[in-house]
Amino acid sequence: xxxxxxxxxxxxxxxxxxxxxxxxxxxxxxxxxxxxxxxxxxxxxxxxxxxxxxxxxxxxxxxxxxxxxxxxxxxxxxxxxxxxxxxxxxxxxxxxxxxxxxxxxxxxxxxxxxxxxxxxxxxxxxxxxxxxxxxxxxxxxxxxxxxxxxxxxxxxxxxxxxxxxxxxxxxxxxxxxxxxxxxxxxxxxxxxxxxxxxxxxxxxxxxxxxxxxxxxxxxxxxxxxxxxxxxxxxxxxxxxxxxxxxxxxxxxxxxxxxxxxxxxxxxxxxxxxxxxxxxxxxxxxxxxxxxxxxxxxxxxxxxxxxxxxxxxxxxxxxxxxxxxxxxxxxxxxxxxxxxxxxxxxxxxxxxxxxxxxxxxxxxxxxxxxxxxxxxxxxxxxxxxxxxxxxxxxxxxxxxxxxxxxxxxxxxxxxxxxxxxxxxxxxxxxxxxxxxxxxxxxxxxxxxxxxxxxxxxxxxxxxxxxxxxxxxxxxxxxxxxxxxxxxxxxxxxxxxxxxxxxxxxxxxxxxxxxxxxxxxxxxxxxxxxxxxxxxxxxxxxxxxxxxxxxxxxxxxxxxxxxxxxxxxxxxxxxxxxxxxxxxxxxxxxxxxxxxxxxxxxxxxxxxxxxxxxxxxxxxxxxxxxxxxxxxxxxxxxxxxxxxxxxxxxxxxxxxxxxxxxxxxxxxxxxxxxxxxxxxxxxxxxxxxxxxxxxxxxxxxxxxxxxxxxxxxxxxxxxxxxxxxxxxxxxxxxxxxxxxxxxxxxxxxxxxxxxxxxxxxxxxxxxxxxxxxxxxxxxxxxxxxxxxxxxxxxxxxxxxxxxxxxxxxxxxxxxxxxxxxxxxxxxxxxxxxxxxxxxxxxxxxxxxxxxxxxxxxxxxxxxxxxxxxxxxxxxxxxxxxxxxxxxxxxxx
Numbered sequence: 001x002x003x004x005x006x007x008x009x010x011x012x013x014x015x016x017x018x019x020x021x022x023x024x025x026x027x028x029x030x031x032x033x034x035x036x037x038x039x040x041x042x043x044x045x046x047x048x049x050x051x052x053x054x055x056x057x058x059x060x061x062x063x064x065x066x067x068x069x070x071x072x073x074x075x076x077x078x079x080x081x082x083x084x085x086x087x088x089x090x091x092x093x094x095x096x097x098x099x100x101x102x103x104x105x106x107x108x109x110x111x112x113x114x115x116x117x118x119x120x121x122x123x124x125x126x127x128x129x130x131x132x133x134x135x136x137x138x139x140x141x142x143x144x145x146x147x148x149x150x151x152x153x154x155x156x157x158x159x160x161x162x163x164x165x166x167x168x169x170x171x172x173x174x175x176x177x178x179x180x181x182x183x184x185x186x187x188x189x190x191x192x193x194x195x196x197x198x199x200x201x202x203x204x205x206x207x208x209x210x211x212x213x214x215x216x217x218x219x220x221x222x223x224x225x226x227x228x229x230x231x232x233x234x235x236x237x238x239x240x241x242x243x244x245x246x247x248x249x250x251x252x253x254x255x256x257x258x259x260x261x262x263x264x265x266x267x268x269x270x271x272x273x274x275x276x277x278x279x280x281x282x283x284x285x286x287x288x289x290x291x292x293x294x295x296x297x298x299x300x301x302x303x304x305x306x307x308x309x310x311x312x313x314x315x316x317x318x319x320x321x322x323x324x325x326x327x328x329x330x331x332x333x334x335x336x337x338x339x340x341x342x343x344x345x346x347x348x349x350x351x352x353x354x355x356x357x358x359x360x361x362x363x364x365x366x367x368x369x370x371x372x373x374x375x376x377x378x379x380x381x382x383x384x385x386x387x388x389x390x391x392x393x394x395x396x397x398x399x400x401x402x403x404x405x406x407x408x409x410x411x412x413x414x415x416x417x418x419x420x421x422x423x424x425x426x427x428x429x430x431x432x433x434x435x436x437x438x439x440x441x442x443x444x445x446x447x448x449x450x451x452x453x454x455x456x457x458x459x460x461x462x463x464x465x466x467x468x469x470x471x472x473x474x475x476x477x478x479x480x481x482x483x484x485x486x487x488x489x490x491x492x493x494x495x496x497x498x499x500x501x502x503x504x505x506x507x508x509x510x511x512x513x514x515x516x517x518x519x520x521x522x523x524x525x526x527x528x529x530x531x532x533x534x535x536x537x538x539x540x541x542x543x544x545x546x547x548x549x550x551x552x553x554x555x556x557x558x559x560x561x562x563x564x565x566x567x568x569x570x571x572x573x574x575x576x577x578x579x580x581x582x583x584x585x586x587x588x589x590x591x592x593x594x595x596x597x598x599x600x601x602x603x604x605x606x607x608x609x610x611x612x613x614x615x616x617x618x619x620x621x622x623x624x625x626x627x628x629x630x631x632x633x634x635x636x637x638x639x640x641x642x643x644x645x646x647x648x649x650x651x652x653x654x655x656x657x658x659x660x661x662x663x664x665x666x667x668x669x670x671x672x673x674x675x676x677x678x679x680x681x682x683x684x685x686x687x688x689x690x691x692x693x694x695x696x697x698x699x700x701x702x703x704x705x706x707x708x709x710x711x712x713x714x715x716x717x718x719x720x721x722x723x724x725x726x727x728x729x730x731x732x733x734x735x736x737x738x739x740x741x742x743x744x745x746x747x748x749x750x751x752x753x754x755x756x757x758x759x760x761x762x763x764x765x766x767x768x769x770x771x772x773x774x775x776x777x778x779x780x781x782x783x784x785x786x787x788x789x790x791x792x793x794x795x796x797x798x799x800x801x802x803x804x805x806x807x808x809x810x811x812x813x814x815x816x817x818x819x820x821x822x823x824x825x826x827x828x829x830x831x832x833x834x835x836x837x838x839x840x841x842x843x844x845x846x847x848x849x850x851x852x853x854x855x856x857x858x859x860x861x862x863x864x865x866x867x868x869x870x871x872x873x874x875x876x877x878x879x880x881x882x883x884x885x886x887x888x889x890x
Contacts, residue, residue: 001235001809006242006492009225014157014186015271017293019225021188021218023151023280030152031119034060034132037115038223043104045117045125050075052320055158056080058811059547062127062134063102064119064254068308069317070136071102073150076158076302083159085182087300088509092266092454093516093546098321100379119488123307146260146305147192151280152187152292154834156301179432179498182506187266188295191251195258200667200681201251202272203227203574204244206237210570210667210682212251216293218278220561221402225271225295230512230542232493235559235591238567245484245556247512250318254311255288256674261306261314262292264320266299267386267513267544293364296886297507305596305621310673312662318579319643319661325548326523327658330787331363332477332537332552332582332760333650335640336431336613337624338366338403344384345391351624352395356756358626360637361644362448363417364480365395366403366615375443376416377406378469388471396475399759405540406474407482408451409516411443418463422449427456429507432498435868439495448485448495448549451517452510453502457524465523474530477537480522483515484542515542516550522546523550535791539611545578548661552582552611560589560620565602566697566800570682576663576669582654584609586616593621596628596701602635604738605695606688607643610650610664637831638864642737643752648766652783655690655799664688672709675726681707690746690780691717694739706739707729712773714741717834720861720871722837744837745773747780747802752832752863760788765831766881769861770804772837781814782881784822798882807889809833812881828881833874834861845874848886856889 008014025031040046040061049058057080061073075087108115108507111388114128119136123145126135126633134148160183160521161170169180193199198211214220227243228541250263264270268826277285295626303319305869308314335357342348348365355362373379380388392402410419410428428436428447436447450456464473487495497508507514521542525534538551547553555571558564568585575583587606588594594602603625606612616623621779625636632791643650653664662670666686668678684694685704692714694706694883708714717740723729731739742748750767783795799815859873 001233001391006231009271011173012269012271013171014184014297015225015295018155018188018271018293020275021153022153023153023190024282025152027756029179029286031152032058032340033130034127036196037108037110037127039105043102045105045108045127047127048077049324053263062105062106062125065098065101065321066103066120067317068120068123068306068313069321070119070125070305072134072301072303074156076156077674081161085159085504087159087185087504088298089300089302090510090513091264093265093513093518093544094321095323095519102464110747113314115593136307144192146192146194150187151190151291155187157184157186158613159183159185166843168500173491175294176496178309178491180498180589181432185298186296186298187301189301191262191292191294191466193253193260193262193290193292194286195255196253196260197255197288197676199253199274199292199430200862201336201574201578203248203573203578203580204246205241206239206244206567207570208239208567208574208682211680212274214276216273217279217651220276221394222583225273228270228272229592230248230484230494230513230515232482234557236557238563245541246515246547246553248543248545248580250545250578251292252311252577253290253315254669254673254679257288258340259308259311259314259673261308261318261549262307263304263318263545264294264296265302265304265545266296267510267889268296268508269500269511271295280648295588296504297471311670312660314338315577315661315663316651323549323597324659324661325579325654325657326536326551326589327792328552328654329535329537330647330651330758333647333654333696334612335361336364336366337362338368338613339366339622340616340618341370342367344372344761345387348391349394352398352400354399354624354626358633359754359759360640361626361754361756362640363400363478364403365794366613367518368405369407369442370618371404372774373575374411376411376413376418377620378418378463380471389473392473392475396473399757400476401475401480403477403537405481406522407442407480407746408485409439409441409443409446409450409482409496409609410449412438412445412447413443419447422447425459427459430500430797432496432500435706437499438854439745440489441482441486446850450501451521452505456502457517459526459527460521464529465520466529474534478522478526478692480519480538480540482516483518483540485514508779513544516544516547519547532861535788535790544836545579548579548581549605553580553612554583554613555585557590559584560594560598562598562697563700564589565598565605565695569685569695570607572665573667573682573685575609576665577667579661581657581663581665582610584611584613585848586613587612588616588623590615591617591620595699596632599623600635601696603639603739605693607639608665608685608693612643644754645750645752646748647758648751648782648784649688649690649763651787652749652781655783656688668692668709677707678709690722690743690748692741692743696733696738702731703732704739708741710743713837714742714743715771716740717742719868720836724873742769742771742836744771744885745778747778747804749763749780749782765829767832767834768802768830770809770833770835772804772835776807777802782883784826784828791822792820796822796824798824798826800881809887811881811883811885814885818885825882826838829878830881831876831878832859833877833887833890834874835874836861838872842872842889844890845877846888846890847879848879848888
């Protein structure tokens with residue numbers, strides 16, 4: 001990472017201007033006055049924000065979304081006098097029914113210079129008129145939850161009709177000139193969160209802290225805002241507010257008394273300050289209030305305020321406007337093996353055979369850019385991959401898949417059919433002069449399809465048909481890299497801000513969403529290829545709000561060191577909090593050669609990531625899991641086996657995420673929102689509600705302190721040993737695993753027979769691991785479908801809830817009846833039931849219906865070699881997962 005290649009706030013004029021403004025300034029044009037408040041026919045509250053110095057007023061619109069969300073929209077009133085261009089509203093990110101779900105607001109009550117309107121039964125919105133301020137508050141107590149412009153920092157730079165004489169709008173950075181033909185158009189405002197101990201979110205940046213640290217104010221040494229600007233960053237810093245590959249302008253606040261969130265739909269560059277207590281000397285210092293400053297180069301205000309009784313409610317409301325994560329295919333949840341690059345078909349076959357030889361399962365083998373003909377995407381280098389279809393068939397015969405890379409930079413080569421067609425149709429992004437933009441990337445001279453245009457996205461999607469993508473098969477899936485977009489000779493290694501898109505939209509206005517539209521178009525292409533039947537799998541490096549609807553992401557070009565292993569946890573947790581649950585980091589680090597012990601520890605942590613992939617740069621040594629000696633091979637094999645045994649649990653969690661948006665991998669405080677010890681714990685994490693794990697992040701570490709929240713026991717995932725909750729335990733470090741525990745009161749489904757791939761496990765029996773709480777009860781869920789198609793949307797799935805109480809385990813169908821007429825069935829049975837916390841005197845169990853008696857004896861927690869028999873185990877009950885049944889411990 002080279003600091004001088006990227007702008008800081010002082011080198012970014014809109015950020016520098018915004019940071020110099022003092023709070024509570026009465027200087028024009030900050031002191032806006034709200035007037036003409038009224039309820040529109042569709043039920044929104046409208047107002048005009050004005051100041052004599054502005055060339056045109058601002059139009060404000062407030063709308064309510066159930067259950068506790070407020071939408072604030074502000075744009076210029078172009079009817080007064082019209083500038084040459086209008087501001088950009090980001091399309092196709094919000095769900096299409098958001099407007100139709102808005103509630104009809106009642107007429108506001110105006111008292112003493114402020115108007116109040118009910119947002120819900122327990123929340124009000126207060127609009128202060130002069131100066132304009134907005135507050136969401138509790139209806140009964142009047143306590144504020146969120147506020148906008150409480151510190152008077154709202155500034156909306158008006159579009160100019162023409163450049164003032166003698167003024168220059170150009171900006172220089174290094175050798176690059178941004179012509180800025182439309183002049184300054186930035187937006188700044190402050191947002192305050194009340195009842196908050198910490199704020200979270202704003203991916204993507206490297207960090208060892210889960211909570212967002214203050215960036216300005218008393219006691220802050222490094223004063224640089226959190227930057228949201230999608231960039232291709234090599235070997236990024238593991239702990240920095242500097243922006244990386246994706247941007248989601250969503251922040252969550254949480255404290256013991258409140259949970260809230262704020263989302264700004266804006267795809268221009270953003271800089272966000274988290275302000276330390278005491279930063280505003282004129283404001284009262286309130287415990288539990290966190291102030292933030294939001295700055296964007298362009299766009300409009302289209303913002304959402306979310307209030308919840310707990311943090312999961314806030315996430316669900318954010319998901320209700322940006323969409324739920326897509327349900328992945330089963331194979332995508334398993335282990336992926338990647339490298340830049342597997343050289344040829346012989347190399348692919350050798351790696352594939354190596355996994356089998358060493359009894360290590362995997363599901364997907366990946367090919368990077370070298371597989372193409374001269375970096376021309378949708379092609380193959382026929383000297384190294386002469387028969388790609390046969391290669392894929394051999395991989396598929398073992399139930400495995402392949403992935404190839406398709407990036408957005410199209411080689412400018414007159415013999416390349418994609419380039420010829422895009423040029424002829426005028427489908428490329430234009431430069432400021434209106435010519436096809438020509439930048440430099442892997443193929444050399446390259447141009448970029450204008451993915452803002454729906455017509456071009458449709459054209460791109462058609463390229464993934466078997467007819468157009470020669471050599472592709474139904475078991476080939478796609479990887480979108482470099483889609484920030486990366487331009488090696490561009491300013492900050494990206495596209496110039498004054499490049500032009502469809503509708504005369506400047507690149508500066510949509511930069512952070514370019515990769516999102518590219519991801520969308522690619523996902524739609526695989527959907528078209530499968531005639532709408534098969535779920536796509538597309539991995540993207542760049543992302544924006546809503547990207548969760550189109551596939552997975554990863555944390556980009558990390559480095560093989562302990563710091564990057566440690567920072568991967570807050571990064572993946574933050575992605576999950578902001579919708580991107582299907583995410584992970586490159587296991588082992590992309591750059592550099594990991595020492596063997598680091599690689600082992602990374603596999604042990606990575607096996608818990610929602611997206612689990614090993615990947616490496618072409619300059620690194622080969623690092624397939626069997627290349628580091630028998631002992632380390634065994635350790636990495638065991639970590640991968642653990643992931644495969646938990647695939648039923650993971651797949652059930654992905655189904656939950658696809659319905660609610662609650663992430664697969666979670667901060668501890670998402671499950672224990674009242675436990676302050678969890679609020680800034682970025683080293684441990686939950687997988688769903690049932691499993692807690694904490695990595696080993698230091699070389700040669702001998703012991704580790706692990707905090708286990710809650711008042712109930714936790715059981716060691718490997719040997720069943722119990723540990724008390726609400727206690728920090730100092731544990732001796734073992735080389736064979738990282739600390740991991742099952743929460744009492746939960747039931748975790750597993751499959752313990754190891755195969756070559758997840759596809760070959762489909763008909764295998766299940767194991768249930770029951771961890772009893774102090775009341776002798778537990779519950780959990782299992783979701784099963786065909787793992788491939790969309791038939792589940794028409795009812796073709798199994799969804800069971802397992803409840804253990806009063807010494808009885810009951811299986812209950814919780815699938816709704818109203819989804820459709822399709823049916824999914826399986827003959828899979830449950831072959832073992834392990835009960836942690838059960839008295840050891842139990843010897844038999846009775847299965848109903850049928851009054852069948854089965855044995856209970858001590859068995860191992862896992863089937864790993866050398867495991868001791870420590871837990872009461874119901875052996876071979878052989879009840880079907882599709883059926884209703886009860887097993888009573890006699």
